[in-house]
Amino acid sequence: MASELPALALPSTLSPDDLDSLSELSIVLAKVRAGLQSSTGLTTGATPGGPSSSGQQLSFKDVPGATDKLKHKLQHARAQVRALPDMDRSIEEQRAEIKELETRIEMQRALLEKLRESGVQFSKDAYASGDKMEL
Known part of the structure; x- marks a missing residue:
């Protein structure tokens, strides 16, 4: 029965960083926002509580390239989560x-x-x- 199964540790290839996509996405969005503000001439400074874009700017056409790392990170995390024990149970x-x-x-x-x-x-x-x- 299920109560007889030993406790299993998370795989060493799965870390909390693999699952943290929001911080990386917010950095990309801050860079896009900085690009939009500079193209329209708005200089409102950093968003309160938001990540710093370190002066880097992205245009919309650069977003797919900038989010490749994030996409690969999510694909890796998805594969690792699917490999966890008991993921096939209803x-x-x-x-x-x-x-x-x-x-x-x-x-x-x-x-x-x-x-x-x-x-x-x-x-x-x-x-x-x-x-x-x-x-």
Whole structure:
């Protein structure tokens, strides 16, 4: 069953940088914006909170070339995510496993509570009868 599967680590070829496409895309867009502003004569400065384009500018015709690295990064990340274990399982299979695990957790919590109560009762009984445990 699914509960018998060992925990698997992420592949070494998949890193958080592979999945971070927003920062790279925002840099490209900032460069396009800088190009648009310079072509229209607007100089509003850097966008608050936005990435710095370091004085570089892009025109619309340069965007495909500038986004090649991003495209390849996304293709690599997509291939790596597809290679992860259990990616072929359906949502229903995953929901069934989650329900099974939640049931198992509840059973373990109930057992722990019962053991705690038994320990407290044992301690009370031992104290009441005058037995002292030696260390």
